[in-house]
Amino acid sequence: MDYINQTIRYVKEELQGAEAGHDWFHVERVYKNALQILQYEQADEQVVILGALLHDIADSKFHNGNEDIGPEKALAFMTSIQIDEEVKNHVVEIIRNISFKGGNFTQSFSSTELNIVQDADRLDALGAIGIARAFHFGGFHNRIIYNPEEKPRLNMTKEEYKKHVGTTINHFDEKLLRLKDRMNTPTGKKIAAQRHQFMTQFLEQFYAEWNGER
Ligand code: ADP
Ligand code: NI
Numbered sequence: 001m002d003y004i005n006q007t008i009r010y011v012k013e014e015l016q017g018a019e020a021g022h023d024w025f026h027v028e029r030v031y032k033n034a035l036q037i038l039q040y041e042q043a044d045e046q047v048v049i050l051g052a053l054l055h056d057i058a059d060s061k062f063h064n065g066n067e068d069i070g071p072e073k074a075l076a077f078m079t080s081i082q083i084d085e086e087v088k089n090h091v092v093e094i095i096r097n098i099s100f101k102g103g104n105f106t107q108s109f110s111s112t113e114l115n116i117v118q119d120a121d122r123l124d125a126l127g128a129i130g131i132a133r134a135f136h137f138g139g140f141h142n143r144i145i146y147n148p149e150e151k152p153r154l155n156m157t158k159e160e161y162k163k164h165v166g167t168t169i170n171h172f173d174e175k176l177l178r179l180k181d182r183m184n185t186p187t188g189k190k191i192a193a194q195r196h197q198f199m200t201q202f203l204e205q206f207y208a209e210w211n212g213e214r
Pocket of ligand 1: 099137138166
């Protein structure tokens with residue numbers, strides 16, 4: 001079996017029973033987005049593929065905030081299938097640095113490969129899928145849909161963002177609508193613009209219905 005199929009098999013097994021926002025199908029969509037972006041970029045294909053497939057192998061949100069488990073598990077797996085040292089280290093950096101976490105901190109590592117995987121992951125937070133994932137997340141964590149008296153918080157630090165319990169509609173302002181301007185690659189920007197527009201249309205309809213105007 002080649003390294004891609006070995007990795008797919010491992011990720012599917014590890015993510016069995018994962019909540020629907022970060023399950024194998026999320027990873028599969030991110031993988032497909034990454035392959036699409038890769039067509040227009042000069043980058044190491046193996047690093048991008050492994051980064052996309054392993055990026056959510058152990059999300060810190062579901063491990064008491066522990067940000068080391070994901071990179072460690074990915075590293076152990078890559079060692080078990082004899083991936084080159086340099087590739088392994090690069091993939092680990094991608095997993096460590098991919099996350100949004102409020103957007104108000106400086107990333108400690110940068111590479112074209114990270115840019116691609118990050119864009120691929122962000123695209124899955126946008127558009128129709130993005131809306132579905134946001135409300136799924138809200139339901140899963142027992143959050144309320146919307147409260148007109150609760151204003152979005154835009155300047156949270158990474159720690160505040162991680163602890164913050166807000167409404168799902170506010171999450172659009174706090175994160176989802178800000179992603180369009182944070183895309184790294186031209187392909188990512190183009191797809192994000194279209195998905196962003198779909199989300200703003202959804203919100204317009206949502207507020208109109210909330211106010212009994214439509
Ligand atoms: P990141 O790792 O980039 O910080 P998350 O893993 O927190 O991103 O979020 C992944 C997806 O889960 C988001 O794109 C969104 O769809 C959903 N999500 C995360 N936090 C919230 C929230 N507070 N309300 C609604 N959806 C959320
Ligand atoms: Ni992800």
